[in-house]
Amino acid sequence: MLPTELFREFIAKNSLFGHNDKILAAVSGGKDSVLMTHLLKTAGYNFGIAHCNFQLRGDEALADKAFVNNLASELNVPVHNIDFDTKKHAADEKVSIQMAARELRYQWFQQISRQHGYDVIALAHHQNDSIETILLNLTRGTGIAGLHGILPKNENQVRPLLFLSREEIDEIVQNNQLAYREDSSNSSTKYARNKIRLEVIPKLKELNPALEETFERNIEHFRGLEILLDQKLAELRKELITGDGDSIRIPVGKVKKLVPQRLLLYGLLDEFGFNESTVADIISCLDKHSGRTFESAGFILLLDRDDLVVSKKQIEPPAITINLGDHEAHYGNYRLSILHDDSPLIIKDNPMAVSIDTDLLIYPLTIRSWQQSDYFYPLGMKTRKKLSDFFIGLKIPLHQKKQVPLLVNGNGDIVWIGGFRPDNRYKVSTKTKKVTIFELYKL
Known part of the structure; x- marks a missing residue:
């Protein structure tokens, strides 16, 4: 039996979408997206299916496409298909294959949503995906925002399976005899996320068999801390920042009194594109080097005697x-x-x-x-x-x-x-x- 009521409760609790909304379900053909599709159907939501062929796995990818189209036909829901030249996009944009596939699919999901009037895009991430994301972020370096895992809702993207773990999904799919496609690339450890899923998490579960439940509680704590930090930063912006979007000032004397200084100054300057390393350099120069400048992609920060002056980069007019x-x-x-x-x-x-x-x-x-x-x-x-x-x-x-x-x-x-x-x-x-x-x- 499908956990349809739990599915509805999670959607309602997180205000993901309503019964009058039109949902675009991203379906690869794997266990997770197949279960999400069946849950959307049994719960009575109005939805369509979007399937991407990245043309990276030959006949296997074509079989996935055929499977998803058959599933859409069986459930009597509309289906949207696209074939991407992922390798060319990766070469043109000088990004990894994974990043190219991500960019292509999310851009296309938004395009299909606009063209066909979908209100939200449903993605089949679950609790373990959120754990993997946190561990990846910790490995690469992150702030509090990187510890809250995958959010149930981010603008028009929703993730209605985050109440389930991978093991629970496996059990539900097996008990309900749901057909699905297995992506052979999921077993390769050449990708960082797969390495964490296949090698790191099993070791962590040896230490804590209830790892998913523990992370779920931790994520709640991290989200609460993030909300508190956001509230504190909102207060500081009102108190410290003067000026408009093109040029703002922050008093140096008040920056020196911030506690914790680095965390709060980074929060104030993050929207202008300054990273934590640059913020650390700014702090080290507060008592000296007046007149020194620091740059982000779109802004210049001038360390004045009394203020940090942040301004938009201007294009120097030609003579x-x-x-x-x-x-x-x-x-x-x-x-x-x-x-x-x-x-x-x-x-x-x-x-x-x-x-x-x-x-x-x-x-x-x-x-x-x-x-x-x-x-x-x-x-x-x-x-x-x-x-x-x-x-x-x-x-x-x-x-x-x-x-x-x-x-x-x-x-x-x-x-x-x-x-x-x-x-x-x-x-x-x-x-x-x-x-x-x-x-x-x-x-």
Whole structure:
């Protein structure tokens, strides 16, 4: 007899789906997915079957496909099939065969769901799969999130067999004489997960025959700890983080008081792509190395004197040329208007515009970003100043420095730091006959 009531109870307890939902069941033909299919049928749910042929096992895979299609026909449910060129995808994307198969099937499941109006995708993972996942994560290194095992629900993916162990599934399939297909690759220990399943877990069960029940309790504890940590991090984000999604600040003084420091700072920076190793490096530099930067895939963290400043990486705009007679130019997120005037007009109280003595300009001019060796003579000063020091004085973060447009004369002199300060050598004076007015507009 099938455990249909337990199946329904687990689905209801974890809010996996309702009787009005349409379910796409991922079915390989193995014991687990076959049992899930029969349970969905006996419980009266509205579902269809999705089967993938990864074209890795020749005739065996074709026999799996035929079996699944026959099963769908017997149960009178729709079936969706696809054949993948898994080896080509792995080579093109430079990933392992296992990773390629995973990417292909999950992308296709989502595509089929959208096309045919399925509400959830049912996957036949069970308790032992969750144990294997935890052990794999521990072997490779993990945080608390890696200890909660496989979740019953993750967005539109549900796992309604997580209330059963592998041994229980074997017994139910045998007692109900359910036909299934055996995947020969499951017996190979060349895959890390198989090695854990076939060699590690049997040894652990010698120490604890009730391993599944113990892990089930542990997983509950880990999930509870994860919830507590998430709540604490939510409080810290409100308390410590200022700014928006493009640039945020976290006070260094408060970071130093975090306990446990590494765990909590990693939690705060994880969404920006910083790994635990980088977080450890950041902590080691908190009392020194102000101005040091750390990078993730999409963000830069600047260790300022008072704050950790996290900003989105910006693409440095390419330099552009301005020729004599040009009236407009575009640079990055700016539009530059160029006006030639016969009167020696001086622009005041508008940092986005500047008047320059026309006779001092050497064309073509250039607009480019800051370079490490840049210097200029700030308006009102007779001595030169490095732009890096000028930016530090204005507390301009590193990620913004590269976005500041610099107007450069044909002789290499910086004429104007757009939006901030002109060069004293090019100011309008009593000797000026004509001016050129440059005005920036943020797009």
